[in-house]
Amino acid sequence: MTTLFLLSKVTDLSAQDADNHYNATLKETLERIETTFHVTLHYDGKLVDGKELDYAFWRIRQGDLDNSLxxxxxxxxxxxxxxxxxxxxxxxxxxxxxxxxxxxxxxAFFETLYATKMAWEDRKSQLRQCMIEALGLLALPEKPSSAPIITKKRKYKGYTVENVALEVLSGVYTTGSVYKPRPLKDNHPIIIMPNGHFGQGRYRESEQIRAATLAKMGAVVVTYDLFAWGESQLQFASEDHRLSAAHTIQTWNGLQWIDYLSALKETDPQRVGITGGSGGGSQTMLLTAIDDRIKVAVPTVMVSSHFSGGCPCESGKPIHLCAGGTNNAEIAAMAAPRPMLVISDGGDWTHTVPELEFPFIQRTYGFYGEKDKVTNAHFPSEGHDYKYSKRQAMYPFMAKYLDLDIDKLKDDEGYIDESGVTIEDENALKVFGENGDGLPENAIKGKDALFNVME
Known part of the structure; x- marks a missing residue:
């Protein structure tokens, strides 16, 4: 009797119609999955209302929740x-x-593709070539030969700041602030700092502190605007930041900043570092993957195998479809065997790094016998930011591998003293002035003009 009763319940919930489709509502099907696998499913009722599914219960596979869902x-x-x-x-x-x-x-599948350095190098080469093509970098017109636009230098204790604009495509400018050690000597290492989607962009206090402190240690540092953020909004609307073209332009901008700083007589182009948080972490991984000039990388709060950035400026171009499919953990691993510090936290998509992504990346470094060149600083009780604790993890790593003078900034407890940094007003950090009056006459405006230039 019990068996007949259970069978009748199943028949009622997944009734055979005239076409033998055994359909049920999506809500009924999800409830059955909850019962079968002893799990709880959270969803907005609007997502399931009015939805019916043919062969609904037949799609559920005993013992395999993922395939069933x-x-x-x-x-x-x-x-x-x-x-x-x-x-x-x-x-x-x-x-x-x-x-x-x-x-x-x-x-786990990626690990089946390569078990040796030679096999990994082949995979990495395929990924790199495909990502460069997917971004459209090789199809871009040649960079203009115009001179950089440089504002008056401000002098502070241990460092200087000057604002710089580079014409990266005809009529398209990238704007940033360059921090240099004071006194300025020869052979200073370079650090580029692509920005993420934090409020105030490169003008925020924490960004200025990070750049100035690294400059005081002896690096020439640039922090620059996202596309259609900051001064880039003199040329493009804020909504243009969500164009897939932003992915291309931001990557191109980073490459041009390396070119510019490497050509300065006071820098050492053999010692280039990069660090950024959030979307800047995406750029840190990507630029390191495609440009061997970068010798040290610190991607912050962005390395994840299950999240690749919700903004088209991070994933708008199909780089994650390369070589049959990849993810940010594998892209980060392309830094091997160059030194890399992965900074993660417990409050965002990097919460799995210590157990999931870091062992995967470290395996790749093992192909070179350089597992000690990659490390993870994890902050389980912190969230999505690049604040004091994360900077304190980054400074000694950069100092170690770029030969920076860190000892002069250490306090009695061994932390880096950031107190000697002057926080500038946002307008002081602008290349083209408070109202953009200094924007060059040849500057293009609008996405249509940008597409014309890119094509």
């Missing part, structure tokens, strides 16, 4: 993310996000 959600362009051991959230499909379980499978 994929099978019932994919027809509606929905996906899922694991929140904790027994809880999952259901969301509209997002190309830049995947579940942690899928990321684990992906990394």
């Amino acid at each position: 994929t099978a019932v959600l994919a027809p509606f362009d929905l996906t899922y993310y694991q929140e904790d051991e027994d809880t999952y959230s259901i969301k509209p499909f997002q190309y830049h996000k995947k579940s942690i379980s899928i990321a684990k499978e992906e990394l």
